[in-house]
Amino acid sequence: MIGTPFRTSYWHIEPVWIFYVLAALAVLVFVYGLVTRLSVWLKGVKHQKIPFSREGIRDLVLDGLLGWRIFRGDVAAGTMHLLILWGFLALFVGTVLISADYWLGHFLRGLLYLWYSACLEVAGLMLVAGVAWAMIRRYLQRVPRLERRAEDLLVVLWLLVVGVTGFAVEGGRLAAQRPDWAGWSFAGHWVSFLWPNSNGALSAYPYLWWTHALLSLGFIAYIPFCKLFHVLAAPASIYLHNQPLQVVSVEGRGEEDVFTYRDMVSFDACTRCGRCVEVCPATGAGEPFSPRDFIAWARVNLRAKVDPLNRFGGINDPSDGKALSAGDFKTQRIWHCTTCRACLEVCPVYVSTLDAIRQVRSGVVEAGTEVPTLLSQSLKNLYKYNNPWEATKKKRAKWSGEIEIPDLTKKGEAKDLCYFVGCTTSMDTRAQDLARAFVRILNHGDVDFGTLGKKEPCCGDIARRCGEDGLFEMKMDDCLDLFGKHEICEVVTSSPHCFHSFHNEYPAYQALKDPEERISFRARHYTAFLNELLVKGVLTFDKPLPVKVTYHDPCYLGRHNRIFDVPREIIRAIPGIKLVEMNHNREDSLCCGGGGDRMWQEDMDGDPKMSEIRIWEAAATGADMVITTCPLCLIMLEDARKTAGLEDTLKVMDLNELVLLALGLDRAMDKDEERQEKKISGGG
Amino acid sequence: MDIVVCVKQIPDVTDAELDVNKDGTGIDTEDLETDINEWDNYAVEDAVRLKEALGGKVTVITLGDEDSEDVLRHALAMGADKAILIDEGGFAFSDALGIAKGLHGVVKDLDFDLLMTGVQSSDEGWGQVGLILAELLGLPYASLVVGVEPGDGQATVLRELENNTQEKVTLPLPAVLTVQTGINVPRYVSIMGIQKVRKIEIKEIDAGDLGLEPDEIGAEGSSVASIRLSLPPVGEGAEILEGSMAQICDKTAQIIRDKGGVA
């Protein structure tokens, strides 16, 4: 056969209308699935608009099309996914083009067609290779984070068969037609040699064609009902992840509001790839929790409630059910999450499990009947006494002992800087060392500062982490009122948690209340302030401090606020010190186990505990000290050091204490403490 | 099952160092936070649970000042349906009978199957009001209740006795129960919950509305002529026991017997 190369559509396919009917049917099912999914998304709380986001577009390209986040940490998975994604995309575009060619006039002719054919060959091979690789990873290599559920097998098998039958159809056609340009369709060309003569190929061809067509159509129809729906949900989730913090005022909450639309979208974007399971500190400590299980639970519940498909008996994956049977999420498992953000760090599609969990917690807190006892007690204390620890307001300013600190709430005590000590740092005996050390450094640097004394409120972080949003708003108002009343513009915090609330959450809530008004103070964590003192030359380390230290990144300073380098720079500024890194550091740091309000709850530790896992990792570096920059980490690691039997070999110190040591001021502090201890005060 | 619960607002003194006011008739409440009386909180929770299981309405009543609206809101947020505030004007220095008369004035006109309240209040701890109320209403009652099982026209009730022992009794309905702590785990009341019940109207009543004569209530109606409060003689922190090992142990043994009721 000689002539211009082109594709004969529906060659020897009769009757073509059946194909069209089936195609329409497949599209109908696909659209139905899509609509039900979208209708679930639309049930999400959406009190904020979705503004156009340039970052969103950038991430869509980087993370979506190029799969950047899939490559990160797992090149094999990234390559595999890229092969499938681009193979699939190219074949999809190819199919659109050939349809256009058929309906709109024949433009795929000659050399263009030949290149077109060659490209599709490559795409098809990429798809088949990617799918085969995926199967090898899951079923032969058995990558630990991957599950082997029925759906997982069905999806890859289906794709593989679609790909292979595609080549078979092409091979059959080429074997029957034997055109001169067959070499351009090189893969199909090879396959065509399976048929010794054109007659055999011709008789097999319609069967192959219909098989391929039915499988392809069925596959399209299946997409919205399986994890492949991520081809649509994942880009949406990626685009949305840059949106500003979604907050809903307590007043604006509806009866049934649980998740935001972003949560809803992200649940559908989840393919259960298991990266979160690998990094979740709770899962790692053997606790009955994993972000993936939570997403499954949330999705099942959403479907039970709002998915219209549920009317027809639901479309729940049985393995979802299995993930749920290991304990009750609502009453127990949601409290395991430390909100450390490790899962979000690695999730290729930005599923923010911690935000969604916060929403569920909020519902539980509002219902009230299943709030863990100790947490409930802590929240009551927080409400009445402005701290979760003790039912008294009187002790808040007692930590300073003999050190005199100006009280900004008193008349005539206006200062440039307000040191916001925080609940835990004020009340916990170990964490108080942090505050005393910081104050000594400030005094050493002649910094003009004050505290809010015993009037210092809680920043509300504890309330917000467990979803007690009304209490959070109340505490925020307390803080803003007090800051406003005493014209406080510069705040420095002990805790990354207070800093996080002030810096990231207050503005969002403020915008909700009054879009015109801005938060009128700047909050920084003490590390930023120490760094400033260092840069200004106020702090100078004269004597070398020959110790080996390792630095533990607090989740709310590091992952949540991307402050990784500043604390390390401060440590390195001390002459003679050697800073070594733990296996998990920076974005990859391991949580101490005290976040997400775990500090104020009944024990749900695994064996070993998160804090012990972390302290052993620290010990493995051979360091003399673990330095941290958060009062909660300080308490947790100090405790773990004792239970892990590392009391003699490893010290846990706050960065302030290290700096104090390097400044040679620690002696003065010891004396202070002795004086403190002599005064045994307070009755029973 | 319609239930009436009487609650009281008290100053939270759990961790507070208390001081007596100048004339010795009360404590300084300036630095103290208020809360619902712990026992009453259990009573409300139990009432709401019974309602949730069996249907009906829960009405909460308190006798107090304007601020007592807080405890009513608290109870409403827990799931109570209606709230009544009896103004404490005229009730100052009432004894338990005086308070019970005030509550009786309201309760006698309500239809209910159960009237519940805490065994006692954590401030003065008379432990009388609920049972006096029962007597004024002429209803059967049980105190120290740690379990309620309503049946047909009657309720089976568990009372807490000493030494891990309980007593099971039955009462015909309507009846009055005073609830002991630990009967349930009271739910957490969130700020969101409180805000949601903000619009429920609270009915306000005063002593005049109830037809109570001034000499029936307040100091005049009380059986107490005068009261003087003082701080018990306790030192700061632990009293460190001194002496020989034998003496110390003798003292300690005595303390354990006194405080723990060890037989």
Place this chain on the structure above:
Amino acid sequence: MGEILILAEHRDSEIRDITFEMLTLANRLGEENNLTVTALFPGYGVSALAGSLKGACDRVLVMEAPELENYNADTYLAVLEGLIRERKPALTVIGHTAQGMDLAPALAIRSGVPLVTDCVDVILKGETMDVQRQIYSGKIQADLVMKPSETYLITLRPGCFPGGSEQGKSADMESLSPPEWTGLRRQFVEYLEAELEDVDITAADILVSVGRGIGKMENIPVVEAFANAIGATLSCSRPVADKEWLPKSRQVGTSGKTVKPKVYIALGISGAFQHQAGMKNADTVIAVNTDPKAPIFNVAHYGIVGEILQVVPELTERFKKE
């Protein structure tokens, strides 16, 4: 001559301690005011039991009826109302116990007698009475002067007075016939003993709590013996549970359980903040620690500076002798 009437309390054929404590008070007040002391002993088949009050009062009134076999507010109200109206005792004393707390308020209303509950001390002067109470969880002492009355009713807090069956008296035994029972509404069904298999430290009245100061697991039995001797439940601080010397269910503190026993005995617990949060609401805290500066002494009411292994066995002896 007027009299003071006390209501004898008994359960399961045993006279309860409060009975003798009330008699101690009544005898003192009787002497001061020239009043005789009468004990009312309602029950069924209790004559012999009632006899054991002979040495502690002037008169024992035994009332026997099947309806009085177990305490019931309705029957007791009928009995006492009648008796108070008939005998007009200057003072009637009832225990501030599960029984007395249940009985007294309605009785006061029914018989029109002024009532003071939960008294820790009483001074009677003719037709006036001063009483002492403890309020605000014992943080405040209240001294009350009662308006004059011919007859008063009080409930006495257990443990405020020593009790003893021999108080230098020799009582006449009288037997009373029960009143006619009308309007009985409440029915006694049964007593239930709490099951002891599953240890719930939050329900315990007395906790003996052991901390890191115990040194090693082998020493736990020493503390256990002490706990058994005083009828306490064994609990622990976090390090002890962490080391699995005792099960996690026994741990007191923020990561364990919050307890509120009558007596909390902290042995070798330094009293870290997290531990304190779980136990500081105990009514009485007794702490034993080698470190006089240990923070546990801040929340303890009584402190002993010393070694657990010396103090505890010695203390156990005090309770074994009985």
